[in-house]
Amino acid sequence: MSIFDYFKRKPTKATAAIAKERLHIVMAHEHRVANGPDYLPALRRELMEVITKYVQIQREDIKVNLERHGDCEILELNIALPEEGKETKEKIAAR
Amino acid sequence: MSKVIVVTSGKGGVGKTTTSASFAAGLANRGHRTVVIDFDIGLRNLDLVMGCERRVVYDFVNVINDEATLKQALIRDKSDNNLHILPASQTRDKDAFTEEKVGKVIDELREDFDYIVCDSPAGIEKGALMALFYADEALIVTNPEISSVRDSDRILGMLSAKSQRAIQGEEPIKEHLVVTRYSPNRAESGEMLSLDDIQELLGIDLIGVIPESEAVLQASNSGVPVIRDEQSKSGQAYQDMVARFLGEDIPMRFLEAEKKGFLKRFFGA
Numbered sequence: 418m419s420i421f422d423y424f425k426r427k428p429t430k431a432t433a434a435i436a437k438e439r440l441h442i443v444m445a446h447e448h449r450v451a452n453g454p455d456y457l458p459a460l461r462r463e464l465m466e467v468i469t470k471y472v473q474i475q476r477e478d479i480k481v482n483l484e485r486h487g488d489c490e491i492l493e494l495n496i497a498l499p500e501e502g503k504e505t506k507e508k509i510a511a512r
Numbered sequence: 513m514s515k516v517i518v519v520t521s522g523k524g525g526v527g528k529t530t531t532s533a534s535f536a537a538g539l540a541n542r543g544h545r546t547v548v549i550d551f552d553i554g555l556r557n558l559d560l561v562m563g564c565e566r567r568v569v570y571d572f573v574n575v576i577n578d579e580a581t582l583k584q585a586l587i588r589d590k591s592d593n594n595l596h597i598l599p600a601s602q603t604r605d606k607d608a609f610t611e612e613k614v615g616k617v618i619d620e621l622r623e624d625f626d627y628i629v630c631d632s633p634a635g636i637e638k639g640a641l642m643a644l645f646y647a648d649e650a651l652i653v654t655n656p657e658i659s660s661v662r663d664s665d666r667i668l669g670m671l672s673a674k675s676q677r678a679i680q681g682e683e684p685i686k687e688h689l690v691v692t693r694y695s696p697n698r699a700e701s702g703e704m705l706s707l708d709d710i711q712e713l714l715g716i717d718l719i720g721v722i723p724e725s726e727a728v729l730q731a732s733n734s735g736v737p738v739i740r741d742e743q744s745k746s747g748q749a750y751q752d753m754v755a756r757f758l759g760e761d762i763p764m765r766f767l768e769a770e771k772k773g774f775l776k777r778f779f780g781a
């Protein structure tokens with residue numbers, strides 16, 4: 418049964434399905450963060466320090482992402498530079 | 513072999529202390545020597561729920577600081593010789609807890625008791641961490657409500673990362689889900705997360721469902737664990753939970769919505 422069926426039955430109250438959907442998403446995200454290596458926040462902070470020597474960027478302009486593909490872990494750094502909205506993409510493959 | 517069981521939730525006010533009191537009283541009533549420890553330093557409450565607040569002389573922090581012996585601090589329950597309470601202190605002494613000092617007290621209790629029930633404070637700070645550190649099993653108290661489920665998930669993460677069993681690479685803590693303040697009517701109408709939803713999200717086995725009930729307030733008003741109110745649904749639900757914990761196979765009760773009569777449905781209630 419879809420969310421919409423819930424709404425048809427009880428227009429204002431059947432919000433449990435929405436709660437469940439939101440929990441699925443936020444908990445999956447929090448598990449990824451919890452299971453990620455401890456150095457990610459520090460790495461992000463230090464990158465920020467180095468880059469701001471040359472260009473002005475905000476914290477949220479740096480995206481640090483770790484993905485697992487089988488045995489291989491890929492660390493993806495995505496840094497959005499301010500000026501022409503140019504993006505530098507750097508992929509570092511680690512073990 | 514004695515067992516240490518932490519009653520924890522992350523979120524505040526979901527029913528940890530109510531559950532600790534009834535769970536411990538239920539184990540004791542079935543003949544097991546049981547002690548229940550209040551880890552909520554600075555916010556002692558278990559003594560009220562157990563009805564022993566006027567008999568508190570020494571507390572957990574006194575024992576930790578060697579100002580009293582365990583024997584002096586333990587309070588025997590007024591109606592069950594198998595049940596003892598170790599109250600929390602009322603003064604905030606955050607630094608009192610260290611793994612080593614708490615561990616010493618737990619080891620001493622292991623010699624005299626079959627079950628050591630740890631009533632955790634809310635949050636994920638030091639007190640909550642200490643309450644779960646030595647656990648062999650855990651009761652995860654959860655309300656059918658979005659932030660409670662998320663906080664339970666955080667606590668599950670801590671059990672599997674920060675406990676002694678996790679750090680020493682031993683067999684993981686056995687986790688049980690206790691859903692409290694459950695309202696079948698509201699779950700059925702889709703306004704409250706259902707038991708299936710909660711179990712699916714948290715991925716642990718359900719050991720008890722305690723319905724929302726007036727009797728819980730009345731029991732804590734009179735300082736008697738609600739499990740001793742045999743007439744009440746929540747008392748019976750706690751009895752079932754204790755039996756399941758001890759290995760009995762009992763179906764869940766009080767899960768069905770009450771069928772509303774025509775007038776009730778018409779006028780709402």
Ligand SMILES: Nc1ncnc2c1ncn2[C@@H]1O[C@H](COP(=O)(O)OP(=O)(O)OP(=O)(O)O)[C@@H](O)[C@H]1O
Nearest residue numbers: 524525526527528529530634693723724725728729
């Ligand atoms: N099944 C229930 N039905 C109705 N009320 C309940 C139920 N369980 C708990 N309560 C009420 O909810 C309130 C909080 O309960 P309790 O003190 O056990 O929670 P807690 O998790 O220990 O809180 P804290 O995080 O502050 O230590 C109390 O007023 C209690 O009477």
Ligand SMILES: [Mg+2]
Nearest residue numbers: 528529552557
């Ligand atoms: Mg409490």
